[in-house]
Amino acid sequence: MADQSARPRRSVLYMPGSNARALEKAKSIAADTLILDLEDAVAPDAKEEARAQVTSAVAGGGYGKREIVIRVNGLDTPWGAADIEAAVAAGPDAILVPKISSPEDVTRAHEALEKAGAGPELQLWAMMETPLAMLRAEAIAAMSQTTRMSVWVMGTNDIAKELRCAHTPLRLPMITSLGLSMLAARAYGIVMLDGVYNDIKDEDGFKEMCVQGRELGFDGKTLIHPSQVGPCNEIFAPDPEDVAFSRAIIEAFAQPENKGKGVLKVEGRMVELLHEEIARRTVAIAEAIEELEKSA
Structure with a gap:
C-alpha cells in the first residue's frame, strides 16, 4: 500500500449517509476528506437506505480528488458485515470501522475487507474511542504492520462518555487518552485525526481546539459541519x-x-x-x- 502520511487530511468532514442532499452537496465542499457515515449519524430504521445511498454515491463518483471514506457500523452490530461488503464493492479510498478496542478487532476488520474482495489500495481506518483501546494502543498500532490499517480517528465524544469526564476546551480530562494514542500511532507510522468539536456556533473555540490539535501532533481534524472546513484547512496547513x-x-x-x-x-x-x-x-x-x- 502507498505511503499515506503525506496526503493532506487537514479537514475530514462527516456527512450523514441517510441524507441524499448532503451527499450531493459534499461534492462542492473544500474538505480534504469526506467520511460518508452509516453509523452514528443514521437511525437504526434508516441503516439500509443509508447504505444504498452512500454506496451509490461513491460508485457514481463526482467527488474529484477528495479522499472518500465510508464509516460502517460496528462488526458486532446487525449491519456491520453487510456494510463492509457493500462498501468494498462501491470502491472508496478507505473504510472506517468504529469501536476498535483490541488487536483482534483489527484482524477481524482486515479479514472482513479481504473476504469482501478489497483491492490492494483500500485502506482500513480505525476509530479509537474506548478505554480498552487506550490501554491497548501500542498492540493495536502494531497491527498496522501486517494489515491495511493506516489511519486512526479519535472518537473524543465517546471517550468523554466512557470516562464520564468533561469535554473541556483544553481537554485535560482526556489528554492521557490522546497522548497514549499519539505515542502508539507515531511509533508505527499511523496517521492521526483529532475528534470533532460539537459547538458549531463557537467559531473562536473551534479554532482554538484546532490549534491545540495541531500542537499535539494531529495531522488533521474530523468535522461535523461544512462551516468548519475553511478554518481547519488554514490552521492545519503548513505555514x-x-x-x-x-x-x-x-x-x-x-x-x-x-x-x-x-x-x-x-x-x-x-x-x-x-x-x-x-x-x-x-x-x-x-x-x-x-x-x-x-x-x-
Missing part, C-alpha cells in the same frame, strides 16, 4: 514561511559540498538530518495541498 525554510534546508543538504554532513547552518539556524526529513514531509504536504486545491 508558508515553514515551507520556504524547509525548501532551503533540502537545498542545503543537497549541495555537493555538504555531502555526508550531519549538521548545517541554514539562514542562521543550525539544522540536522532529522530536520531535513521533517522538511521533506512539510514540502510534500504543501505541494499535495496545492495540487488538491487546483482541482477543487
Whole structure:
C-alpha cells in the first residue's frame, strides 16, 4: 500500500449517509476528506437506505480528488458485515470501522475487507474511542504492520462518555487518552485525526481546539459541519514561511559540498538530518495541498 502520511487530511468532514442532499452537496465542499457515515449519524430504521445511498454515491463518483471514506457500523452490530461488503464493492479510498478496542478487532476488520474482495489500495481506518483501546494502543498500532490499517480517528465524544469526564476546551480530562494514542500511532507510522468539536456556533473555540490539535501532533481534524472546513484547512496547513525554510534546508543538504554532513547552518539556524526529513514531509504536504486545491 502507498505511503499515506503525506496526503493532506487537514479537514475530514462527516456527512450523514441517510441524507441524499448532503451527499450531493459534499461534492462542492473544500474538505480534504469526506467520511460518508452509516453509523452514528443514521437511525437504526434508516441503516439500509443509508447504505444504498452512500454506496451509490461513491460508485457514481463526482467527488474529484477528495479522499472518500465510508464509516460502517460496528462488526458486532446487525449491519456491520453487510456494510463492509457493500462498501468494498462501491470502491472508496478507505473504510472506517468504529469501536476498535483490541488487536483482534483489527484482524477481524482486515479479514472482513479481504473476504469482501478489497483491492490492494483500500485502506482500513480505525476509530479509537474506548478505554480498552487506550490501554491497548501500542498492540493495536502494531497491527498496522501486517494489515491495511493506516489511519486512526479519535472518537473524543465517546471517550468523554466512557470516562464520564468533561469535554473541556483544553481537554485535560482526556489528554492521557490522546497522548497514549499519539505515542502508539507515531511509533508505527499511523496517521492521526483529532475528534470533532460539537459547538458549531463557537467559531473562536473551534479554532482554538484546532490549534491545540495541531500542537499535539494531529495531522488533521474530523468535522461535523461544512462551516468548519475553511478554518481547519488554514490552521492545519503548513505555514508558508515553514515551507520556504524547509525548501532551503533540502537545498542545503543537497549541495555537493555538504555531502555526508550531519549538521548545517541554514539562514542562521543550525539544522540536522532529522530536520531535513521533517522538511521533506512539510514540502510534500504543501505541494499535495496545492495540487488538491487546483482541482477543487
